[in-house]
Amino acid sequence: MYRTPTPTDCKFATDTRDYQDIVDKLNAEDSFLKNTCLTVTRLEDGLAVTQMNATEEVLNIYGMVHGGAVFTLADTTAGVCALTNTPHVVTLGSSINFIRAATPGLLTATATRVHAGKTTGVYDVEIVNEKGKLVANATFTMFFYRDTLPGPKNHESRHKNDADQTSK
Secondary structure (H helix, E strand, O other), X not given: OOOOOOOXXXXXXXXXXXXXXXXXXXXXXXXXXXXXXXXXXXXXXXEEEEEEEEOHHHEOOOOOEOHHHXXXXXXXXXXXXXXXXXXXXXXXXXXXXXXXXXXXXXXXXXXXXXXXXXXXXXXXXXXEOOOOOEEEEEEEEEEEXXXXXXXXXHHHHHHHHHHHHHHO
């Protein structure tokens, strides 16, 4: 059952710059990462590294890693990198180029911060296979939630409060 997170629930270590706490929390508690075989392996200011064990479950009908799985790895890595700017982020826009087919095995994504403003950040991501060959590169624009938490229930209450203010 969905429960709207509170600021305390979602408070990551970006306040103290202890990035290992973020890595540990994500790897231990994020069910999406677990279900997609993703692991955050490194996080520094403006840099994140995430890996996917691309198994049979993520292959397409041609025996290659499905592009959606590669995109998921890129998106997740950009989002993790953005956590070094603020503890609450979502993807606003993205572009990905698939350079070569990804085959089963370990894929590694590295995201670097290009720009971080007040409400958005831009991140470049490169994904390589076990041989270090480039599989895909991508650019992501992330939205930073600074005054509210992401999630439909948070937006509904905020918009209701905005409507209440304008009707007075």
